[in-house]
Amino acid sequence: MTASEPPGAASYRAAGVDYETLDAGKRLAIAGALSTSSLLAAHGGQALDASRGEPAFVFELDSRAFAFVVEGLGTKSVIARQVLEAQGVNRFGDVAYDTVAAICNDLCCVGALPLVVNAYFATGASEWYRNHERAAALIEGWRRACVDAGCTWGGGESPSLPGLLDEREIELAGAAVGAIPVGRRPLLGEGLQPGDEIVLVASSGLHANGASLARLLAGRLPDGYATELDTDRGSATTTLGEALLEPSVMYVGLVQALLEERLPLSYISHITGHGLLKLMRPSRALTYRIERLPPVPAVLSFLVEQARLDAHAAYSTFNMGSGYALYCAPGAGEAIVVIAARLGLSALVAGRVEEGPRQVILEPLGVRFTSEELELA
Numbered sequence: 001m002t003a004s005e006p007p008g009a010a011s012y013r014a015a016g017v018d019y020e021t022l023d024a025g026k027r028l029a030i031a032g033a034l035s036t037s038s039l040l041a042a043h044g045g046q047a048l049d050a051s052r053g054e055p056a057f058v059f060e061l062d063s064r065a066f067a068f069v070v071e072g073l074g075t076k077s078v079i080a081r082q083v084l085e086a087q088g089v090n091r092f093g094d095v096a097y098d099t100v101a102a103i104c105n106d107l108c109c110v111g112a113l114p115l116v117v118n119a120y121f122a123t124g125a126s127e128w129y130r131n132h133e134r135a136a137a138l139i140e141g142w143r144r145a146c147v148d149a150g151c152t153w154g155g156g157e158s159p160s161l162p163g164l165l166d167e168r169e170i171e172l173a174g175a176a177v178g179a180i181p182v183g184r185r186p187l188l189g190e191g192l193q194p195g196d197e198i199v200l201v202a203s204s205g206l207h208a209n210g211a212s213l214a215r216l217l218a219g220r221l222p223d224g225y226a227t228e229l230d231t232d233r234g235s236a237t238t239t240l241g242e243a244l245l246e247p248s249v250m251y252v253g254l255v256q257a258l259l260e261e262r263l264p265l266s267y268i269s270h271i272t273g274h275g276l277l278k279l280m281r282p283s284r285a286l287t288y289r290i291e292r293l294p295p296v297p298a299v300l301s302f303l304v305e306q307a308r309l310d311a312h313a314a315y316s317t318f319n320m321g322s323g324y325a326l327y328c329a330p331g332a333g334e335a336i337v338v339i340a341a342r343l344g345l346s347a348l349v350a351g352r353v354e355e356g357p358r359q360v361i362l363e364p365l366g367v368r369f370t371s372e373e374l375e376l377a
Contacts, residue, residue: 027375027376030052030053033052034049034052037049040059043061044061044062045059045060045061046059046060046061047059048060048065048186048188050188050189050190051067051110051186051188053283053376054109054110054188054189054281055069055106055107055109055110055269055270056068056069056106056107056109056110056112056178057069058110058112058180058186058188064179064180064182065112065179065180065185065186066112066177066178066179066180067107067110067111067112067177067178067179067180067186068175068176068177068178069103069106069107069175069176069178070103070173070174070175071099071102071103071106071173071174071175072099072102072120072171072172072173072174073095073098073099073102073171073172073173073208074208074209074211074212075211075212075215076095076098076206076208076211076244076245077092077095077169077170077171077172078169078211078215079095079211079214079215079218079225079241079244079245080092080094080095080245081168081169081170082215082218082224082225082241083225083239083241083242083244083245084134086224086225086226086241087225087226087239087241087242089241089242090133090134090137091137091242091245092134092135092137092138092141093137093138093140093141093144094141094245094246094247095138095141095172095245096137096138096139096140096141096142096145096172097141097142097144097145097148097247097248097250098172098207098208098247098248099119099142099145099172099173099174099208100117100142100145100146100149100174100250101145101149101207101208101247101248101249101250101251102207102208102248102272103117103174103175103176104117104145104149104151104176104178104250104252105248105250105251105252105270105323105324106270107176107178108178108251108252108255108268109187109268109269109270110180110186110187110188110268111180111181111184111185111186111187111255111259111265111268112178112179112180112186113150113178113179113181113252113255113256113259114149114150114151114176114177114178114252115151115152115176115177115178115179116151116152116153116154116176116177117146117149117151117152117153117154117174117175117176118153118154118155118156118157118174118175118176119142119153119155119156119157119158119172119173119174120156120157120158120171120172120173120174120175121138121156121157121158121170121171121172122157122158122159122160122161122165122170122171122173123158123159123160123161123165123167123169123170123171124160124161124162124164124165124166124167124168124169124170125160125162125167126160127167128167128168128169128170138170145250148250148252148253149250149252150252150253150256151176151178156174181259184259187265187266187267187268189266189267189281189282189283189284191266191267192266192267192282192284192286192327192353193266193329193353194286194353194354194355195330195352195353195354196266196267196327196328196329196330196352196353197327197328197329197330197331197332197333197349197351197352197353198279198288198290198325198326198327198333198349198350198351198352198353199325199326199327199328199333199336199337199340199347199348199349199350200290200293200294200322200324200325200347200348200350201249201251201254201322201323201324201325201326201340201345201346201347202249202294202295202321202322202323202345202346202347203248203249203271203297203319203321203322203323203324204246204247204248204249204297204323205243205244205246205297205299205300206243206244206246206299206300206303206318206319207248207249207272207319207323208248208272209272209273209318209319210303210317210318210319211244213303213307213317214244214303217303217306217307218240218241218244220306221240221306224240224241225239225240225241225244226239226240226241227239227240228240229243229298229299229302230298231243231298232295232297232298240299240302243298243299243302244299246299248323249323249324249345251270251323251324251345253343254324254339254340254343254345255268257339257342257343258326258336258339261335261339263328263332263335263336263339264328264329264332265326265327265328266327266328266329267282267326267327268324268325268326268327269281269324269325269327270323270324271319271322271323271324271325272319274316274374275314275315275316275317275318275319275320276290276315276316276319276320276322276360276362276369277316277360277369277373277374278325278374279325279360279369280358280359280360280369280371280374281374281376283358283376284358285356285357285358286353286354286355286356286358287353287354287355287356287357287358287359287360287361288351288353288354288359288360288361289351289352289353289354289361289363290350290351290360290361290362290363290364291350291351291352291363291364292348292349292350292351292364293320293321293322293350293362293364293365294321294322294346294348294350295321296320296321297321300314300318300319300320300321303318304318304320311362311365311366311367312367312369315362315365315367316369316373322350325350326347327353330352333349334349336349337349351363357370357371358370358371359371
């Protein structure tokens with residue numbers, strides 16, 4: 001529990017996820033990885049160490065810049081299994097789609113477009129695949145996501161890990177390679193300047209972050225995942241389980257359109273773990289001032305209410321309606337909003353980059369995130 005959480009609140013740490021410890025491990029891994037950078041020269045390449053700690057690693061080979069990323073779904077597949085068992089609703093196609101979206105959205109943050117995605121399907125028992133409808137939904141969801149991302153599904157690995165994973169579960173993850181378009185520089189934060197605008201693009205709900213806390217909260221409810229929930233579409237209702245499994249937004253098409261139209265992007269941040277703390281992902285002394293926020297999806301409002309989180313804790317745990325942040329030169333934000341709308345995405349010019357200490361200020365909420373709350377690199 002953090003100082004901003006009221007007594008009795010349900011925190012991410014209570015759900016078994018301690019980001020402070022995880023981030024320390026990440027920083028240790030980055031230090032070890034840096035010691036191997038020079039080895040790429042033996043193959044005629046060069047590691048761009050400025051990408052260490054970014055959503056994807058960038059390297060150069062034969063005068064081209066490429067990006068590589070590994071990402072996973074987390075425990076959202078557990079929710080899909082529980083909803084299938086309790087409600088008979090098969091959403092494994094959607095969690096497969098979520099996984100590819102998590103991978104490719106990360107890759108695009110450095111200005112790369114995905115070329116090839118590989119899958120990692122680890123099960124606690126090979127019998128998982130005997131439910132043919134569930135397995136078929138999984139495969140089709142992964143394939144559909146690759147089509148939407150415009151990339152090839154190259155292959156992957158599907159180990160059976162009895163004793164390591166519960167025999168009922170499947171762990172979904174993958175890796176991708178992408179290329180920076182010719183004539184473009186990787187987006188690694190060096191180009192960020194005071195005055196740059198920040199455009200927030202709406203999420204569809206939980207996306208691939210916060211599932212462990214959502215599972216903890218669902219377990220406290222009398223009806224669990226079958227709890228009725230208002231939707232964001234008027235008087236319609238759905239269940240908590242189905243709302244949690246709403247597919248993530250794939251932002252690849254938006255990034256591709258912005259690169260093709262040569263919009264002056266200076267940075268991109270995927271709003272996943274750490275919520276809007278991710279707005280200050282670059283390790284630079286800059287202030288990120290947000291003056292407008294998108295509507296919060298009903299499922300996230302419900303989780304925040306059930307967890308008794310204040311605004312500081314909520315916006316540093318969930319995406320709270322912001323799935324992607326695009327930073328651009330002054331005056332270009334509205335053009336991004338128009339292009340997003342053309343692709344069926346909701347976006348708004350939310351704020352700007354300012355001179356000052358490394359921090360995020362959410363003006364509508366009176367919330368400030370300080371530099372020490374996010375140390376990834």
